[in-house]
Amino acid sequence: MIPSALRFATLTAALSAAAAVHAAEPAPAAAGPDLGCHVGAYRLDDGRSLTLGRIDEPSALRWRLLDGRTGKLARKDGALVATVGWSDRADTVKVELGRCGEGVVFDGHRGEPVELDVVDTTFEGAGVKLRGRLVLPAGQDKVPVVVMVHGSENYSGVDLYYQQYLFPSEGVGVFVYDKRGTGGSSGKYTQNFHELSDDAVAALREALRVGGERVGRVGYLGGSQGGWIAPLAASKAPQAQFVEVGFGLADGVLAEDRDQVVLDLRAAGFGDAATLRKARELTDATGLIASSSGQRGWTELATVRKKYETQPWWKAVKGEYSGLVATHTRDEVMAEFKKYDYEVSWDYDPMPVLRTLKTPQLWVLGGDDIEAPSGETQKRLTALGRAGRPITSVVFPQADHGILEYESKNAQGERQHTRTADGYLRMLLDWIKRGTLDGWPYGTAKQLAGPK
Template identity: 45%
Template sequence: MLTTLLAALLASATPAMNCHVGGYQLSDGSTLDIAPTDSDALRWRRIDGSTGKLVHGANDTWTSTFGWTDRPDGKDVRFDDCAKGGITFDGIKGQRMPLQVQDVTFTGDGGTKLVGRLILPPGKAKVPIVVLVHGAEHDSARLFDFMQRQFPEEGVGAFVYDKRGTGDSGGSYTQDYSLLANDAVAAVAEARKLAGTRAGRVGYRGGSQGGWVAPLAATRTKVDFIIIGYGLAISPLEEDREAVAFYLKLKGYDQSVIDKAWQLSDAIGLILSSNLTQGFDQLEAAKAKYSKEPWYKDVRGDFTYMVLPMSSDQIREKGKPFTTWNVQWHYDSMAVLEKLHTPQLWELGEDDIDAPSGETLRRLTSLQAKGLPVTTALFPHAEHGMTEYEMKGDERVSTRYAAGYMPMSIDFAKGIWHPPYGASKVVLPEKAATP
């Protein structure tokens, strides 16, 4: 999760919007979402998890590549002019859906101006509403969170907002989960107010870092459900340790190697969690001791691998933003989750190398044993972002979203349950058979 945050120190993306962005109803009864990317390309997504990048080519045709690879997938897309809203996707005609959109400015914690958007399905019927709490990203959720349309395309309203310090919202970027949770409380109130009589069940969907923020917000306001995508029930420092161990195990190393690698991870964690005041000597000593070991090149973690190549001076320079973001390195997730009686769905990736699911799943199982309304779903061959992947050398390249991931999220928001959901391994609460 903090990988996204650290990467923002090294690069930034320029939003690229296009009038064809939107939700479409195809003539075969299915839906299709067209989303912007950080380039001139577009990205299509379907509820079954399939996706591809669209590049504008000759004869006003957009050609698609498979997932996030560079391989053509044989799908072409043609759009009518924007006023007509028509589309032909892989030979299937479709039309832009008349989703109901309301943009709003509202007030977060401390009077901070936040900018949000409510998107409802067509019609006047009461619908569930998902308030989207995004992760560690620095970009605008109103631009890039495609779920703001995918939920309404399938009959569930969505409220999306730029968190403080991002997009058009005011305030400073922060990793203070308590502050972000208060903003999320304000977002729920705003969503209910805007939806009026159309508001049915209202709940949170938190992705990645949102898995820390959304449950905390739910202890401060009444919601009907919480959906967590690839979140954690451990702290950010524990996350990095788990990620170091997980990747080394994938590479075939035993616990004795992991124990040594943790010396590197713990030193880097101390540097960051002490606001760059401690841990440098420990890190230099561990580097000197292990840098020539064969496993050293395979030390990854969530943030360790990005810091490890840096000198102490480089860490002090590039790490300055951390001293102002108020990252809650020792955050106690379980203290929140143990007192939360709101129905929760945790969707985890079995192969997540950034936020490994093993310890989180064990902790969630302990909550289920105590009778708390926690449903877990482990998706095989899925990583952070709930994408499946193929290998290109030592690198993973995402190919699609896990089958069943979005249908499960949509059904949970609606309060229904129609398994199976792809190949996911689902464990329901001990005292309940459905959400």
């Protein structure tokens, strides 16, 4: 998964193992040497694009199709075993891997490697040296290029972003880079949106330099936390011709925890207006604590705790961090703050940029997103679109964070994500290529605002 827009799980996991946040794609490590050489794009004999990419387990890969179907492949007792999506359920898909470079067989269809033009590079970000890669369809034709803007993950985009294989096999170039403090890039990992957006501006500039005459339309794709960074970068980069945001927020950072708490309470049967007003007092206090690195908010929290701690709804609060901050001591929370200093842009308000940015934007939201609840964002984007801003907004009603579909919960109460929603990847490609959505229907997607 692309991790949640605010990765506060470092604190929550340390305070309570039971509160570990599920990620659709955990922070990955390299695939084992027996499978790693198969990473790349393949053209199946029925015309479909297939990609094989690295994930977090040695000797394991993830396969993906353009329609969003995906699964894990892992060696077990000498055999290659497939599981559905991000679940542990066995899949009927059969994948055969031959020698490196000799193609694959996917569910009975022969797949040949897709030739791609790949250029690795290093470039200067905002005071850091960044590692990047431009991947283009083979040949000399001019093609659109998208610059991938990171979410909150702390792993290498160059090594692990699957779009660098899937998109070029569909005629779209991709520039990936390791955000500062990750992979092969220098500097300190941060969640400072201003610094990260400056790095994204440098990345787009580098994509244009490396791609030269082959670069046609160029713009950004940011998921999750990248939904704050990509529009901000476009506001600084006049060369950007489009912005795509997947499962991001048109609201501030604190809104993620606040809206998660509302979902928690409604799911537990405490969705009445009076209880939600009380819970807002709690999230205001915990938000003050989080955004000040524990320097403020404790008096406010003590007041709220005294008023409501014995009420039934209190124990149902989880959120991104509110439940844990509210149920642990100040010393416990402060001990964790001392370990992590990510310079989160707590005070960033995306609306001034969204109200003024002239670059056309496509926002794609999950209607059932429990990591970055999209209700308020849907309202804001709809209003902006109706007010004439160049924003097209779309929602997949049953999709979770990452625009992922799910079917059940496991024994730990976590959703079992089974695939990316059908139509999502095709929608992103259409917008990159033409700046329009002319391929309706896109699965179950519903347009909120903007021209079709």
